[in-house]
Amino acid sequence: MDKTALIALIFTVLVAGWILATGQWAYGNVVGPLVNYSKLPKLEITYIQASQHGNGTLLAMNVTDIDGPDAYPATAPLLEIYNSTWHIYLNSSQISNFTVKVVQAPWNENKRDSVNWYSGFVIPLGSEAQFQLLLPLKLSPGNYTIVLYTPGISLKSEAMATFSI
Amino acid sequence: MEYLLPLRFAVGWMFLDGGLRKAVLKPSKLDPNSSSFVGGKLVNFLPHAGPFKPFLIMTLENRALDVAFLTIFSYVEIIAGLFIIIGLLTRLSSLAALIMSLGFAPAYWLGSTCEDEWQIGSLLTAGAVVLMLTASGRVMGLDSILYKKLGDRALSKKVPILNMIKLW
Numbered sequence: 001m002d003k004t005a006l007i008a009l010i011f012t013v014l015v016a017g018w019i020l021a022t023g024q025w026a027y028g029n030v031v032g033p034l035v036n037y038s039k040l041p042k043l044e045i046t047y048i049q050a051s052q053h054g055n056g057t058l059l060a061m062n063v064t065d066i067d068g069p070d071a072y073p074a075t076a077p078l079l080e081i082y083n084s085t086w087h088i089y090l091n092s093s094q095i096s097n098f099t100v101k102v103v104q105a106p107w108n109e110n111k112r113d114s115v116n117w118y119s120g121f122v123i124p125l126g127s128e129a130q131f132q133l134l135l136p137l138k139l140s141p142g143n144y145t146i147v148l149y150t151p152g153i154s155l156k157s158e159a160m161a162t163f164s165i
Numbered sequence: 166m167e168y169l170l171p172l173r174f175a176v177g178w179m180f181l182d183g184g185l186r187k188a189v190l191k192p193s194k195l196d197p198n199s200s201s202f203v204g205g206k207l208v209n210f211l212p213h214a215g216p217f218k219p220f221l222i223m224t225l226e227n228r229a230l231d232v233a234f235l236t237i238f239s240y241v242e243i244i245a246g247l248f249i250i251i252g253l254l255t256r257l258s259s260l261a262a263l264i265m266s267l268g269f270a271p272a273y274w275l276g277s278t279c280e281d282e283w284q285i286g287s288l289l290t291a292g293a294v295v296l297m298l299t300a301s302g303r304v305m306g307l308d309s310i311l312y313k314k315l316g317d318r319a320l321s322k323k324v325p326i327l328n329m330i331k332l333w
Contacts, residue, residue, distance in 0.1 A: 011298060018267070019291070023280070027283065036276065067212065069277035070206070070209035071277070106225075107221075107226050108208060108225075109197075109204055109225055110199075110202045111209070124208065125208070125209040126209045126210065126212050
Protein backbone atom coordinates (compact mmCIF):
# COMPACT_ATOMS: atom_id res chain seq x y z
CA MET A 1 0.00 0.00 0.00
CA ASP A 2 1.43 3.38 -0.93
CA LYS A 3 1.82 6.20 1.57
CA THR A 4 -1.05 8.29 0.20
CA ALA A 5 -3.54 5.43 0.49
CA LEU A 6 -2.37 4.68 4.02
CA ILE A 7 -2.77 8.31 5.11
CA ALA A 8 -6.21 8.44 3.47
CA LEU A 9 -7.27 5.29 5.35
CA ILE A 10 -5.97 6.56 8.68
CA PHE A 11 -7.81 9.88 8.34
CA THR A 12 -10.97 8.13 7.13
CA VAL A 13 -10.95 5.99 10.27
CA LEU A 14 -10.34 9.07 12.44
CA VAL A 15 -13.09 11.14 10.79
CA ALA A 16 -15.57 8.25 10.74
CA GLY A 17 -14.75 7.46 14.37
CA TRP A 18 -15.31 11.08 15.37
CA ILE A 19 -18.62 11.31 13.49
CA LEU A 20 -19.98 8.02 14.83
CA ALA A 21 -18.80 8.61 18.40
CA THR A 22 -20.16 12.15 18.64
CA GLY A 23 -23.40 11.11 16.88
CA GLN A 24 -23.94 8.37 19.44
CA TRP A 25 -23.04 10.73 22.29
CA ALA A 26 -25.30 13.57 21.16
CA TYR A 27 -28.26 11.73 19.57
CA GLY A 28 -27.78 7.98 20.09
CA ASN A 29 -27.91 7.64 16.31
CA VAL A 30 -25.55 4.64 15.98
CA VAL A 31 -26.81 2.01 18.42
CA GLY A 32 -29.58 3.99 20.13
CA PRO A 33 -31.61 4.84 22.05
CA LEU A 34 -32.42 7.84 19.88
CA VAL A 35 -32.53 11.09 21.84
CA ASN A 36 -32.78 14.78 21.08
CA TYR A 37 -32.21 16.81 24.21
CA SER A 38 -32.85 20.11 22.48
CA LYS A 39 -36.41 19.35 21.37
CA LEU A 40 -38.46 19.99 24.51
CA PRO A 41 -37.64 22.12 27.54
CA LYS A 42 -37.10 20.43 30.87
CA LEU A 43 -36.79 22.44 34.04
CA GLU A 44 -35.11 20.98 37.09
CA ILE A 45 -35.23 22.12 40.70
CA THR A 46 -31.72 21.55 41.99
CA TYR A 47 -32.23 22.95 45.49
CA ILE A 48 -35.19 24.00 47.58
CA GLN A 49 -35.73 25.32 51.08
CA ALA A 50 -38.74 26.84 52.77
CA SER A 51 -39.16 28.65 56.07
CA GLN A 52 -41.90 30.52 57.83
CA HIS A 53 -41.48 34.26 57.51
CA GLY A 54 -43.88 36.40 59.56
CA ASN A 55 -47.34 35.63 58.27
CA GLY A 56 -45.94 34.17 55.07
CA THR A 57 -43.54 31.53 53.78
CA LEU A 58 -40.18 32.20 52.22
CA LEU A 59 -39.45 29.71 49.47
CA ALA A 60 -35.97 29.58 47.95
CA MET A 61 -35.40 27.27 45.00
CA ASN A 62 -32.70 26.88 42.39
CA VAL A 63 -34.07 26.19 38.95
CA THR A 64 -32.22 25.31 35.76
CA ASP A 65 -33.23 24.33 32.23
CA ILE A 66 -31.42 21.13 31.24
CA ASP A 67 -33.11 20.35 27.91
CA GLY A 68 -34.77 22.22 25.09
CA PRO A 69 -34.05 24.65 22.28
CA ASP A 70 -31.44 27.36 22.71
CA ALA A 71 -33.32 29.97 20.68
CA TYR A 72 -35.81 30.88 23.38
CA PRO A 73 -36.05 30.28 27.13
CA ALA A 74 -38.12 27.71 28.97
CA THR A 75 -41.01 29.03 31.01
CA ALA A 76 -43.14 27.84 33.90
CA PRO A 77 -46.31 29.93 34.14
CA LEU A 78 -47.90 27.67 36.76
CA LEU A 79 -46.62 26.47 40.12
CA GLU A 80 -48.31 23.96 42.39
CA ILE A 81 -47.56 23.20 46.03
CA TYR A 82 -49.36 20.31 47.66
CA ASN A 83 -49.39 17.69 50.36
CA SER A 84 -51.78 14.82 51.00
CA THR A 85 -54.63 17.07 52.16
CA TRP A 86 -54.06 20.46 50.59
CA HIS A 87 -52.84 22.20 47.47
CA ILE A 88 -52.45 25.60 45.90
CA TYR A 89 -51.76 26.82 42.36
CA LEU A 90 -49.91 30.04 41.64
CA ASN A 91 -50.36 31.54 38.19
CA SER A 92 -47.75 33.55 36.29
CA SER A 93 -48.75 36.95 37.75
CA GLN A 94 -48.68 35.55 41.26
CA ILE A 95 -45.29 33.93 40.64
CA SER A 96 -44.01 37.28 39.40
CA ASN A 97 -45.56 39.30 42.23
CA PHE A 98 -44.38 36.96 45.00
CA THR A 99 -40.78 36.73 43.73
CA VAL A 100 -38.71 39.05 45.90
CA LYS A 101 -35.23 38.16 44.65
CA VAL A 102 -33.53 36.32 41.79
CA VAL A 103 -29.92 35.31 42.41
CA GLN A 104 -28.17 34.51 39.13
CA ALA A 105 -25.61 31.72 38.79
CA PRO A 106 -22.12 33.15 38.15
CA TRP A 107 -22.05 31.61 34.66
CA ASN A 108 -25.33 33.16 33.46
CA GLU A 109 -23.64 36.18 31.81
CA ASN A 110 -26.20 37.92 29.57
CA LYS A 111 -28.60 34.95 29.56
CA ARG A 112 -30.39 35.93 32.75
CA ASP A 113 -33.20 34.14 34.51
CA SER A 114 -36.25 36.21 35.37
CA VAL A 115 -39.95 36.25 36.19
CA ASN A 116 -42.73 38.15 34.48
CA TRP A 117 -46.52 38.35 34.62
CA TYR A 118 -47.25 36.36 31.48
CA SER A 119 -44.58 33.64 31.51
CA GLY A 120 -43.95 33.10 35.22
CA PHE A 121 -40.43 31.70 35.52
CA VAL A 122 -38.22 32.42 32.48
CA ILE A 123 -35.08 30.28 32.27
CA PRO A 124 -32.71 30.18 29.28
CA LEU A 125 -31.17 26.82 28.43
CA GLY A 126 -28.25 25.98 30.71
CA SER A 127 -28.65 28.96 33.01
CA GLU A 128 -29.54 28.63 36.67
CA ALA A 129 -30.84 30.98 39.34
CA GLN A 130 -32.22 30.94 42.83
CA PHE A 131 -35.75 32.31 42.94
CA GLN A 132 -36.85 33.58 46.33
CA LEU A 133 -40.60 33.80 46.70
CA LEU A 134 -42.38 35.29 49.67
CA LEU A 135 -45.72 33.51 49.65
CA PRO A 136 -48.58 35.37 51.44
CA LEU A 137 -49.63 32.21 53.26
CA LYS A 138 -48.19 30.41 56.21
CA LEU A 139 -47.54 26.76 55.42
CA SER A 140 -48.08 24.45 58.39
CA PRO A 141 -45.14 22.25 59.35
CA GLY A 142 -44.96 19.12 57.22
CA ASN A 143 -43.79 17.73 53.90
CA TYR A 144 -44.78 19.32 50.61
CA THR A 145 -44.27 18.70 46.93
CA ILE A 146 -43.76 21.51 44.45
CA VAL A 147 -44.30 21.25 40.70
CA LEU A 148 -43.36 23.79 38.04
CA TYR A 149 -45.56 23.33 34.98
CA THR A 150 -43.99 24.03 31.59
CA PRO A 151 -46.49 24.16 28.73
CA GLY A 152 -46.37 21.46 26.06
CA ILE A 153 -44.47 18.77 27.94
CA SER A 154 -45.68 15.61 29.62
CA LEU A 155 -46.51 15.57 33.31
CA LYS A 156 -43.64 13.19 34.15
CA SER A 157 -41.16 15.66 32.69
CA GLU A 158 -42.34 18.62 34.78
CA ALA A 159 -39.92 19.92 37.40
CA MET A 160 -40.78 18.45 40.79
CA ALA A 161 -39.21 18.57 44.24
CA THR A 162 -40.17 17.96 47.84
CA PHE A 163 -39.46 20.09 50.87
CA SER A 164 -40.21 20.19 54.57
CA ILE A 165 -41.05 23.12 56.75
CA MET B 166 -7.93 18.81 -7.68
CA GLU B 167 -9.94 21.47 -9.55
CA TYR B 168 -13.09 19.78 -8.34
CA LEU B 169 -12.18 20.69 -4.77
CA LEU B 170 -12.84 24.38 -5.43
CA PRO B 171 -16.56 24.17 -4.48
CA LEU B 172 -15.58 22.43 -1.23
CA ARG B 173 -12.96 25.08 -0.56
CA PHE B 174 -15.57 27.79 -1.02
CA ALA B 175 -18.17 25.99 1.13
CA VAL B 176 -15.86 25.26 4.07
CA GLY B 177 -14.14 28.64 3.79
CA TRP B 178 -17.38 30.60 3.60
CA MET B 179 -18.88 28.84 6.65
CA PHE B 180 -16.00 30.15 8.74
CA LEU B 181 -15.66 33.52 7.03
CA ASP B 182 -19.37 34.16 7.45
CA GLY B 183 -19.31 33.06 11.09
CA GLY B 184 -16.40 35.38 11.87
CA LEU B 185 -17.76 38.34 9.88
CA ARG B 186 -21.14 38.13 11.64
CA LYS B 187 -19.50 38.49 15.03
CA ALA B 188 -16.55 40.78 14.38
CA VAL B 189 -17.69 43.05 11.54
CA LEU B 190 -21.39 42.95 10.69
CA LYS B 191 -22.61 43.03 14.28
CA PRO B 192 -19.70 43.92 16.58
CA SER B 193 -22.06 44.03 19.59
CA LYS B 194 -21.87 40.23 19.48
CA LEU B 195 -18.35 40.57 20.88
CA ASP B 196 -19.26 43.36 23.32
CA PRO B 197 -19.64 41.84 26.80
CA ASN B 198 -21.89 44.74 27.83
CA SER B 199 -24.35 44.06 25.03
CA SER B 200 -27.36 41.78 25.28
CA SER B 201 -26.22 40.35 21.94
CA PHE B 202 -22.89 39.20 23.42
CA VAL B 203 -22.32 35.79 21.90
CA GLY B 204 -20.30 34.65 24.91
CA GLY B 205 -23.55 34.13 26.74
CA LYS B 206 -24.47 31.50 24.17
CA LEU B 207 -21.94 29.16 25.73
CA VAL B 208 -24.42 28.84 28.62
CA ASN B 209 -26.76 26.99 26.26
CA PHE B 210 -24.15 24.29 25.62
CA LEU B 211 -23.76 23.43 29.32
CA PRO B 212 -26.44 20.79 30.06
CA HIS B 213 -25.05 18.07 27.76
CA ALA B 214 -21.53 19.34 27.14
CA GLY B 215 -20.06 16.25 28.81
CA PRO B 216 -16.29 16.52 29.35
CA PHE B 217 -16.27 20.09 27.98
CA LYS B 218 -18.49 21.40 30.80
CA PRO B 219 -15.71 22.43 33.24
CA PHE B 220 -13.96 24.40 30.48
CA LEU B 221 -17.20 26.13 29.52
CA ILE B 222 -18.00 27.08 33.11
CA MET B 223 -14.46 28.37 33.65
CA THR B 224 -14.76 30.50 30.48
CA LEU B 225 -18.22 31.79 31.39
CA GLU B 226 -17.18 32.72 34.92
CA ASN B 227 -14.13 34.61 33.66
CA ARG B 228 -15.50 37.44 31.52
CA ALA B 229 -12.06 38.55 30.25
CA LEU B 230 -11.21 35.01 29.15
CA ASP B 231 -14.61 34.64 27.48
CA VAL B 232 -14.22 37.88 25.52
CA ALA B 233 -10.60 37.10 24.56
CA PHE B 234 -11.48 33.55 23.50
CA LEU B 235 -14.40 34.63 21.32
CA THR B 236 -12.56 37.57 19.79
CA ILE B 237 -9.57 35.41 18.82
CA PHE B 238 -11.90 32.64 17.61
CA SER B 239 -13.83 35.10 15.41
CA TYR B 240 -10.72 36.56 13.78
CA VAL B 241 -9.24 33.09 13.21
CA GLU B 242 -12.56 32.18 11.55
CA ILE B 243 -12.23 35.21 9.23
CA ILE B 244 -8.59 34.61 8.35
CA ALA B 245 -8.83 30.83 7.95
CA GLY B 246 -12.10 31.09 6.00
CA LEU B 247 -10.79 33.74 3.63
CA PHE B 248 -7.49 31.93 3.11
CA ILE B 249 -9.25 28.65 2.32
CA ILE B 250 -11.42 30.37 -0.28
CA ILE B 251 -8.54 32.09 -2.06
CA GLY B 252 -6.26 29.09 -1.58
CA LEU B 253 -3.58 30.79 0.53
CA LEU B 254 -1.78 28.72 3.19
CA THR B 255 -4.61 26.29 2.58
CA ARG B 256 -3.25 23.36 4.56
CA LEU B 257 -2.50 25.44 7.65
CA SER B 258 -5.84 27.26 7.34
CA SER B 259 -7.62 23.93 6.96
CA LEU B 260 -5.91 22.68 10.11
CA ALA B 261 -7.28 25.75 11.93
CA ALA B 262 -10.71 25.00 10.42
CA LEU B 263 -10.42 21.39 11.59
CA ILE B 264 -9.58 22.43 15.16
CA MET B 265 -12.52 24.88 15.19
CA SER B 266 -14.87 22.20 13.80
CA LEU B 267 -13.84 19.80 16.55
CA GLY B 268 -14.26 22.66 19.02
CA PHE B 269 -17.98 22.83 18.21
CA ALA B 270 -18.42 19.46 19.95
CA PRO B 271 -19.99 20.87 23.16
CA ALA B 272 -22.82 22.20 20.96
CA TYR B 273 -23.31 19.04 18.89
CA TRP B 274 -26.38 18.04 20.95
CA LEU B 275 -28.24 21.23 19.94
CA GLY B 276 -30.68 20.80 17.07
CA SER B 277 -34.34 21.17 17.89
CA THR B 278 -35.61 20.34 14.39
CA CYS B 279 -32.83 17.95 13.28
CA GLU B 280 -29.29 17.14 14.28
CA ASP B 281 -28.13 20.62 13.24
CA GLU B 282 -24.93 21.37 15.10
CA TRP B 283 -23.60 17.82 14.89
CA GLN B 284 -24.19 17.69 11.13
CA ILE B 285 -22.51 21.07 10.63
CA GLY B 286 -19.56 20.07 12.80
CA SER B 287 -19.18 16.66 11.17
CA LEU B 288 -19.26 17.97 7.60
CA LEU B 289 -16.84 20.79 8.40
CA THR B 290 -14.52 18.29 10.10
CA ALA B 291 -14.50 16.01 7.05
CA GLY B 292 -14.22 18.96 4.65
CA ALA B 293 -11.30 20.49 6.54
CA VAL B 294 -9.48 17.13 6.61
CA VAL B 295 -9.90 16.70 2.82
CA LEU B 296 -8.67 20.24 2.10
CA MET B 297 -5.73 19.80 4.47
CA LEU B 298 -4.62 16.44 3.03
CA THR B 299 -5.02 17.35 -0.63
CA ALA B 300 -3.23 20.71 -0.51
CA SER B 301 -6.15 22.01 -2.52
CA GLY B 302 -4.86 25.58 -2.75
CA ARG B 303 -2.09 24.51 -5.10
CA VAL B 304 -4.63 24.40 -7.91
CA MET B 305 -6.78 27.46 -8.62
CA GLY B 306 -5.39 29.10 -5.50
CA LEU B 307 -2.58 31.42 -4.41
CA ASP B 308 -0.69 28.46 -2.99
CA SER B 309 0.20 27.55 -6.57
CA ILE B 310 2.53 30.58 -6.68
CA LEU B 311 4.08 29.75 -3.29
CA TYR B 312 4.52 26.12 -4.24
CA LYS B 313 6.23 26.97 -7.53
CA LYS B 314 8.60 29.42 -5.83
CA LEU B 315 9.28 27.72 -2.51
CA GLY B 316 8.28 24.09 -2.89
CA ASP B 317 6.85 22.13 0.05
CA ARG B 318 7.12 23.94 3.41
CA ALA B 319 6.25 22.70 6.88
CA LEU B 320 5.49 24.74 10.00
CA SER B 321 8.92 23.68 11.28
CA LYS B 322 11.64 21.55 9.77
CA LYS B 323 13.07 20.30 13.05
CA VAL B 324 10.21 19.82 15.51
CA PRO B 325 8.81 16.28 14.95
CA ILE B 326 5.06 16.99 14.89
CA LEU B 327 5.28 20.46 13.40
CA ASN B 328 7.26 19.18 10.43
CA MET B 329 4.19 17.18 9.43
CA ILE B 330 2.00 20.29 9.34
CA LYS B 331 2.36 21.76 5.87
CA LEU B 332 1.70 25.41 5.13
CA TRP B 333 0.29 24.97 1.61
